[in-house]
Amino acid sequence: xxxxxHPQPTATLExxxxxxxRVRQAIAAAATAAGRSPSDVTLVAVAKVQPIxxxxxxxxxxxxxxxxxRVQEAEEKWPALKAAFxxxxxxxxxxxxxxKLRRAVALFDAIETVDRPELAQALAREFDDTGRRLDCFxxxxxxEEPQKSGIxxxxxxxxxxxxRDALKLPVRGLMCIPPADEEPSLHFALLREIAxxxxxxxxxxxxxxxFEIAIRFGATSVRVGTAVFGVRQPGRP
Ligand SMILES: *Cc1c(COP(=O)(O)O)cnc(C)c1O
Numbered sequence: 001x002x003x004x005x006h007p008q009p010t011a012t013l014e015x016x017x018x019x020x021x022r023v024r025q026a027i028a029a030a031a032t033a034a035g036r037s038p039s040d041v042t043l044v045a046v047a048k049v050q051p052i053x054x055x056x057x058x059x060x061x062x063x064x065x066x067x068x069x070r071v072q073e074a075e076e077k078w079p080a081l082k083a084a085f086x087x088x089x090x091x092x093x094x095x096x097x098x099x100k101l102r103r104a105v106a107l108f109d110a111i112e113t114v115d116r117p118e119l120a121q122a123l124a125r126e127f128d129d130t131g132r133r134l135d136c137f138x139x140x141x142x143x144e145e146p147q148k149s150g151i152x153x154x155x156x157x158x159x160x161x162x163x164r165d166a167l168k169l170p171v172r173g174l175m176c177i178p179p180a181d182e183e184p185s186l187h188f189a190l191l192r193e194i195a196x197x198x199x200x201x202x203x204x205x206x207x208x209x210x211f212e213i214a215i216r217f218g219a220t221s222v223r224v225g226t227a228v229f230g231v232r233q234p235g236r237p
Pocket of ligand 1: 046048069093094177207208209223224225226227
């Protein structure tokens with residue numbers, strides 16, 4: 001079953017609170033239906049491009065875990081938001097370039113897009129230098145799409161071992177973004193299998209259109225933007 005949430009482009013602040021509640025209930029229902037505990041699934045509210053008032057509304061409603069896909073945009077918004085809401089936690093869900101790594105480590109609480117050896121090595125060095133050790137998720141390009149980042153499935157086991165054993169990164173799990181035009185469950189199942197055989201617990205998968213399916217396949221965190229905050233400005237992913 002696909003999400004029954006149909007956010008309006010004109011979401012108001014009240015809508016954000018209602019949407020949050022509806023998404024939380026849908027998460028709980030999907031978890032229960034899968035024989036899992038609702039508390040095993042974290043809702044990551046994806047705040048990219050959204051008007052700041054909507055993000056504040058979610059924070060004021062008590063929501064704590066947020067996702068951003070661009071370091072610079074996050075830097076413009078989150079220092080002030082974190083100061084006002086100290087329990088807020090921020091996850092990077094977009095590609096991380098080497099030249100923004102230091103700033104990302106300073107601002108974010110988790111990096112969900114560890115996708116290549118050079119980045120993993122640079123993160124390990126930055127963690128050692130700063131003493132900050134962010135939770136890491138390894139992004140897997142389950143659809144093997146050339147334009148998408150992520151380690152290829154065939155290279156995932158070796159990369160996970162390098163990150164965890166050689167570089168000592170705090171690897172909490174795996175993350176994927178299935179191809180838009182394919183059945184997401186195939187990709188969720190593949191990600192779950194790679195995690196299982198590597199003894200990893202965390203699975204970041206599922207967005208507004210498919211988070212209930214992802215939960216059925218074991219998602220421990222779902223990244224939901226439009227169903228919480230409304231439709232984003234055109235022209236941005
Ligand atoms: C934007 C984004 C999301 C949220 O997408 P929605 O369809 O708005 O829920 C989730 N994951 C990633 C990596 C994103 O960039």
